[in-house]
Amino acid sequence: MAVKNLKSIKTLALLSAGAATLALSMPTLAQDRVVLTLHPIDSDALVENFNPNNPTGPQQMVRDFAYEPLWIDNIWNPDKDYPALATSYEIADDLMSITYKLREGVKWSDGEDFNADDVVFTFNYAKAHQDYPMAIDVHVEETDTGSVVSAEKIDDYTVKFTLKEPDSLAKYAIGGIYPLPEHIWADIEDPKNYANTKPVGTGPWTEVTNFSRSSVELCRNETSRYNAENAIDCLRFLQLNGNEQIIAAMSAGEVDWLGTGLTDPEITFTPQSEFNNYWLPPGGDVNLQINTTKAPFNDLEFRKAISVAIDRDTIVDISTFGLTTHTRFPVGTGETYANWFDEAALEPYTWLMQYDPDKAIELLDAAGFVDADGDGFRDNPDGTPISFEINIPNGWTDWINTGQTISENLQDVGVNAVVRTMDQGAWNDKARTGDFDSYIMWTNGGPTPYNTYNPMFNPRNMEKGRVDYQAMHQMRLPEVEAALDAFRSTADPAEQMEQMKNIHVAVAENLPVIGLFANPTWYEYSTRNFEGWVTEENPYVRPVVFEGTRERVIHALSLKPIAK
Amino acid sequence: MLYILRRVAFYLAAFFVAVTLNFFIPRIMPGDPSARIIASFQGRLNEAQIEAIRASYGTTGSMWEQYLGYVGQVLRMDFGISTVQFPEPTSSLLFYGATWTLVLVGIAITFAFLIGTMMGIHAAWNRGGFFDSVFTPINVMLNAFTPAVVALLLFYAFSLQLQWFPLGRAHSTGLSPSLSFEFIGNVLYHATLPVLSILIVSFGGWHLGMRNVMINLLNEDFVILARAKGLSDRRVRYRYVARNAILPQITSLALSVGFLLGGALVTEQVFNYPGLGKFTVTAIESRDYSFIQAQLLLLTMSVLVANFLSDIANVVLDPRLRKG
Numbered sequence: 001m002a003v004k005n006l007k008s009i010k011t012l013a014l015l016s017a018g019a020a021t022l023a024l025s026m027p028t029l030a031q032d033r034v035v036l037t038l039h040p041i042d043s044d045a046l047v048e049n050f051n052p053n054n055p056t057g058p059q060q061m062v063r064d065f066a067y068e069p070l071w072i073d074n075i076w077n078p079d080k081d082y083p084a085l086a087t088s089y090e091i092a093d094d095l096m097s098i099t100y101k102l103r104e105g106v107k108w109s110d111g112e113d114f115n116a117d118d119v120v121f122t123f124n125y126a127k128a129h130q131d132y133p134m135a136i137d138v139h140v141e142e143t144d145t146g147s148v149v150s151a152e153k154i155d156d157y158t159v160k161f162t163l164k165e166p167d168s169l170a171k172y173a174i175g176g177i178y179p180l181p182e183h184i185w186a187d188i189e190d191p192k193n194y195a196n197t198k199p200v201g202t203g204p205w206t207e208v209t210n211f212s213r214s215s216v217e218l219c220r221n222e223t224s225r226y227n228a229e230n231a232i233d234c235l236r237f238l239q240l241n242g243n244e245q246i247i248a249a250m251s252a253g254e255v256d257w258l259g260t261g262l263t264d265p266e267i268t269f270t271p272q273s274e275f276n277n278y279w280l281p282p283g284g285d286v287n288l289q290i291n292t293t294k295a296p297f298n299d300l301e302f303r304k305a306i307s308v309a310i311d312r313d314t315i316v317d318i319s320t321f322g323l324t325t326h327t328r329f330p331v332g333t334g335e336t337y338a339n340w341f342d343e344a345a346l347e348p349y350t351w352l353m354q355y356d357p358d359k360a361i362e363l364l365d366a367a368g369f370v371d372a373d374g375d376g377f378r379d380n381p382d383g384t385p386i387s388f389e390i391n392i393p394n395g396w397t398d399w400i401n402t403g404q405t406i407s408e409n410l411q412d413v414g415v416n417a418v419v420r421t422m423d424q425g426a427w428n429d430k431a432r433t434g435d436f437d438s439y440i441m442w443t444n445g446g447p448t449p450y451n452t453y454n455p456m457f458n459p460r461n462m463e464k465g466r467v468d469y470q471a472m473h474q475m476r477l478p479e480v481e482a483a484l485d486a487f488r489s490t491a492d493p494a495e496q497m498e499q500m501k502n503i504h505v506a507v508a509e510n511l512p513v514i515g516l517f518a519n520p521t522w523y524e525y526s527t528r529n530f531e532g533w534v535t536e537e538n539p540y541v542r543p544v545v546f547e548g549t550r551e552r553v554i555h556a557l558s559l560k561p562i563a564k
Numbered sequence: 565m566l567y568i569l570r571r572v573a574f575y576l577a578a579f580f581v582a583v584t585l586n587f588f589i590p591r592i593m594p595g596d597p598s599a600r601i602i603a604s605f606q607g608r609l610n611e612a613q614i615e616a617i618r619a620s621y622g623t624t625g626s627m628w629e630q631y632l633g634y635v636g637q638v639l640r641m642d643f644g645i646s647t648v649q650f651p652e653p654t655s656s657l658l659f660y661g662a663t664w665t666l667v668l669v670g671i672a673i674t675f676a677f678l679i680g681t682m683m684g685i686h687a688a689w690n691r692g693g694f695f696d697s698v699f700t701p702i703n704v705m706l707n708a709f710t711p712a713v714v715a716l717l718l719f720y721a722f723s724l725q726l727q728w729f730p731l732g733r734a735h736s737t738g739l740s741p742s743l744s745f746e747f748i749g750n751v752l753y754h755a756t757l758p759v760l761s762i763l764i765v766s767f768g769g770w771h772l773g774m775r776n777v778m779i780n781l782l783n784e785d786f787v788i789l790a791r792a793k794g795l796s797d798r799r800v801r802y803r804y805v806a807r808n809a810i811l812p813q814i815t816s817l818a819l820s821v822g823f824l825l826g827g828a829l830v831t832e833q834v835f836n837y838p839g840l841g842k843f844t845v846t847a848i849e850s851r852d853y854s855f856i857q858a859q860l861l862l863l864t865m866s867v868l869v870a871n872f873l874s875d876i877a878n879v880v881l882d883p884r885l886r887k888g
Binding site for chain 2: 043045056057131133145195210238239241244248249424425426428430
């Protein structure tokens with residue numbers, strides 16, 4: 001790729017002012033645009049589809065950048081949120097509704113005004129098209145699922161959302177609604193099949209340019225309110241696939257911003273180019289999910305023994321290449337929610353996270369797990385042999401290494417556990433049945449630990465045949481269910497802290513999952529063309545390039561081209 | 565003529581069996597297309613939405629009904645829509661992948677066949693000579709290399725370190741397909757390393773095959789007769805020996821068409837080349853039934869057609885077959 005000659009913003013602004021001259025000299029100017037290349041999704045070929053709610057790729061390209069949400073929560077700096085299409089919100093005292101003031105004077109990229117009608121339309125549209133998930137948890141009466149009952153226009157720039165149950169956390173979900181322009185989408189009858197080749201949004205980049213199977217650009221929205229501060233003319237998305245190709249592309253200067261998995265980055269990544277940088281802040285925890293509906297996992301002493309038999313130092317330092325981080329307490333979540341921990345209450349449980357094979361042997365012996373048939377492995381107290389599988393998808397190297405370490409650790413204390421790798425489809429199917437021994441499993445994340453514990457303990461997620469990844473332990477804990485309800489039903493931070501403590505203690509007490517480590521958050525960036533990246537010293541937003549991190553648009557807008 | 569008709573009947577039967585297998589094999593695998601889509605929401609869907617997605621992306625009706633529907637679709641040349649890149653028609657992705665596979669593997673096989681066969685003729689004619697004793701062992705050794713190793717070595721040396729060739733892709737991202745010199749040159753430039761990586765490991769096979777058949781034929785009576793008649797070396801070599809020796813080579817060439825449209829997975833992966841192999845692997849991983857079916861069908865069709873053509877070529881080259 002030719003070296004980009006990056007013009008100063010001022011020159012560009014001048015040029016775009018003289019639109020007529022610009023049009024005439026377009027071919028030469030095309031080289032001078034400031035283009036940020038980011039890679040939020042792997043593919044074999046790009047498809048001309050920019051439907052903001054199509055999860056197979058388009059959503060990764062146009063959400064946040066072309067289509068704005070109502071509100072951008074700044075998860076790492078909660079006192080510095082970024083209002084987007086809304087400017088403020090108010091939660092009703094009874095927590096049964098939430099009212100948003102919308103931003104006035106915003107125009108869609110085709111020149112139409114944005115107002116409350118679009119937001120109400122979007123809600124009703126989501127309700128009418130259940131097979132087209134729009135990031136809105138619409139309440140459905142027939143199945144009694146979903147939390148948002150209605151959206152109501154109060155005036156042109158005020159919308160009130162009514163909830164099914166008191167919910168202090170609804171602002172996080174509703175803030176993530178991406179309004180669609182009513183004047184375009186009202187005529188689309190089958191949205192999931194709609195390719196939306198000319199996206200009309202309010203975000204900083206809406207204009208699809210230079211589409212090909214291998215590259216596409218999303219260029220400046222001339223009506224965007226961000227234009228004064230936005231130094232980037234176009235976002236470029238490349239067709240790329242496979243870690244070697246992706247890292248080579250960044251090293252060669254073709255890509256600026258990545259979230260790809262690395263192994264041994266000091267050898268495979270940093271030396272490839274002086275501009276290659278990475279930072280891997282701790283992300284969500286990874287747990288061993290054990291099926292507590294069957295022996296021997298239904299025995300708490302056995303679960304405690306497993307937990308202390310695992311050598312987490314080896315797993316963090318060697319099995320996962322030193323890229324993961326330790327978790328202090330056996331509660332299934334870790335450092336991303338560190339400010340929710342009541343350390344005094346959890347201190348008595350820290351021994352469960354310490355490697356102590358002698359203690360494991362002692363616990364197993366005391367609970368009657370001894371070798372009854374003389375095969376060298378321990379058996380259940382009733383004499384039936386113990387032999388279980390740790391299921392992991394093929395090719396997930398770090399997890400397979402982790403599984404092997406666990407298997408060795410457990411065999412050291414006489415428990416016969418083996419790693420079984422399988423095709424992802426089979427792995428997924430087996431999880432849903434609820435009939436398995438154990439899985440290594442990620443946790444769901446969100447603005448509060450509620451987003452992790454709710455799927456983990458919601459009884460609806462434990463029905464055989466539709467078991468959710470998060471609830472694979474299948475252990476119902478009434479005290480956790482009650483605490484989750486209480487957590488959601490209060491807006492008082494002190495009360496929420498108290499309820500979270502109850503959840504943590506109940507989990508540590510019962511060990512439905514065995515905590516392993518915190519996954520890294522993958523973030524790689526190149527300082528070849530841009531500066532202003534999120535760094536460990538300046539973590540102004542979460543630096544994730546993927547959809548689901550609404551702050552990514554703020555990150556992109558904060559980047560400035562390096563003058564050459 | 566009867567020979568050709570018998571072959572046609574055989575191909576029709578084979579086609580029908582293949583269509584049936586194409587339908588059932590993907591469905592025997594665990595998992596279904598909607599699972600990938602649901603998984604991509606990472607738990608952000610409620611139950612009603614999950615059910616709605618299952619109904620609309622998944623499959624409805626009994627296996628038998630689905631099968632009949634599928635056969636009907638095949639006869640209408642309708643290949644359905646891809647779930648990996650929903651809602652792109654399968655045929656457009658298949659066509660895109662097939663085009664680049666034809667470029668890549670087509671060039672590679674053509675060169676491998678021509679180079680290998682010519683070298684084989686030469687080595688057999690002067691067997692035991694300098695050319696034979698140097699190149700035959702070298703080619704056998706190259707033939708034993710795996711494409712993965714060769715592709716990675718070429719990628720590392722010429723793309724990553726020396727940077728003589730691009731990192732991958734079929735053409736530069738700024739260019740749009742056209743019949744200009746610039747575009748064709750760009751495509752050939754991008755195809756150089758991928759083609760080499762296939763060529764290096766495959767021409768040895770043709771060399772060896774051609775050489776062995778040639779050597780057997782050289783002692784046949786008709787060759788001795790041809791020589792005794794005083795025909796020129798050249799005429800004996802090409803019109804008498806090579807023409808007979810090439811028959812099994814043509815049959816193998818037809819078989820390698822299956823390899824051609826199966827794509828060259830490893831090469832495509834290493835050089836990010838948009839060929840069918842990559843698309844097919846992604847489709848299999850995410851249970852994109854319609855793509856898997858269409859790709860398998862294309863594969864079967866092309867192997868059958870290629871075999872048919874090689875049957876005809878054999879008839880043309882070998883007059884003895886014309887009687888039956």
